[in-house]
Amino acid sequence: MTTINLTGKIAVVTGVSQGLGEALAKRLDQEGCRIAACDINLEGVTKVCQNMNNAVPYGLDITNYEQCVQVAQTIKDRFGRVDILVCNAGILKSGDISSLSTQAFRQVIDVNLVGYFNTVKAFAPIILPQKQGSIIQINSKSGKVGSYKNGAYAASKFGGIGLTQSLALEFAEHHVRVNSICPGNLLNSPLWVNSLFKQYAQNQNTTEEAIREKYINQVPLRRSCEYEDIANMMVFLASDLSDYMTGQAINVTGGQVMH
Ligand SMILES: NC(=O)c1ccc[n+]([C@@H]2O[C@H](COP(=O)([O-])OP(=O)(O)OC[C@H]3O[C@@H](n4cnc5c(N)ncnc54)[C@H](O)[C@@H]3O)[C@@H](O)[C@H]2O)c1
Structure with missing residues (x-):
């Protein structure tokens, strides 16, 4: 019987200094992985790595391809392989x-879409020859439905699904799987608490409380998405339980998005 067993796997996670990335890296750490954060x-x-069992921190700007290649090589030299790559x-x-502004639009595309491309491009030469990886x-x-007054972000995320599907086709012959997770609104994350509630209240001309209520009311299961919801799906996709799945973009949205 196939089970979730990630003990000893080498996992690279990007965007680990706070928020969802921190939570995902910590979950992989608890599952027994060795983490390149x-x-x-x-x-x-x-700082985040100091509170983990088995994690090494790396400074990496994913918009800089040369830096991605350098960090990938350093990780290969240290860990020998990469089993799981989480582009967060x-x-x-x-x-x-x-x-x-056009500049802000470009910046969002540069991090969310080009950065995803750069990361996979830098790690692919390590992962593909292994003939296994997630x-x-x-x-x-x-990435599935347009987002009100949030066009740069939605454009970058729609693009990401196109890249996931295309890379899944390209990497299938190497038995390397590529999937996306599409979380709902993580209303308790620093992104929302420190920034989005303020931004949306301002550009929708209302209060932060009204914004929270509006977003909860859009969710059939009537609660915020939490880190654990995403971590559970990540562990599934990282493990052999999802061995027959590639090129998928899986909604974890409390029923808010159904396609
Ligand atoms: N918070 C939400 O509601 C939500 C919902 C759906 C999807 N997401 C996605 O989850 C991921 C994490 O979001 P979050 O809410 O934790 O955001 P966050 O802003 O709290 O954390 C993002 C992390 O990425 C790092 N980062 C930013 N630019 C970088 C770069 N160029 N190179 C390397 N690292 C960089 C930041 O330093 C930070 O640690 C993002 O891809 C986001 O789009 C978030």
Whole structure:
């Protein structure tokens, strides 16, 4: 019988200095993986790693391909292989068409889409020859449906699903699987608490409390998405339980998105 057993697997996770990435890296750590934890914020990711059993921090800006290649090589030299690659690092800049600058639009695409491409491109030469591996992109429900006054983010995430499907086709002959997870709104994450509630209240001309209520009311299961919901799906996709799944973009949205 196939079971979830990730003990001793080498997992690379990006965007680990806070938020979902921190939670995902910690869950893989609890599952017995050895973690290469990457973030543009080296100080932050170093602190996070101090509270884990088996994690090494790396400074990495995923928009810089040369840096991705250097870090991938350093990780290969240290760990010898990469079994699981979780592409989590991402940013969000909201705004309607008149307020969102071309520069901000480019920046979001650069981190969320080009950064995902750079990360996989840098690690593929390590993972593909192993003839096994699981690549997991953290996408969003905004990769499946448009997001109000949030076009840059949705465009970057829709693009990410196209890349996931294409890479899944390309890597299938190597038995390397590529899937995306599309979380709902993580209303208790720093992204929402420190930034999005303020941004949305401002550009939708209402209060932060009204925004929270609005977003909860959109969820059939009537609660916020939590880190554990995403971590459970990540562990499934990282393990052999999902051996027959590739090219999927799986909604974890409390029923908010159904396609
Ligand atoms: N929070 C949500 O509600 C939500 C919902 C759906 C999907 N997501 C996705 O989950 C992922 C994590 O989101 P979060 O809420 O934890 O965000 P966050 O802002 O709390 O954390 C993002 C992390 O990525 C790092 N990062 C940013 N730019 C980087 C770069 N160029 N190179 C390397 N690291 C970089 C940051 O330093 C930070 O540690 C993102 O891909 C986001 O789109 C979040």
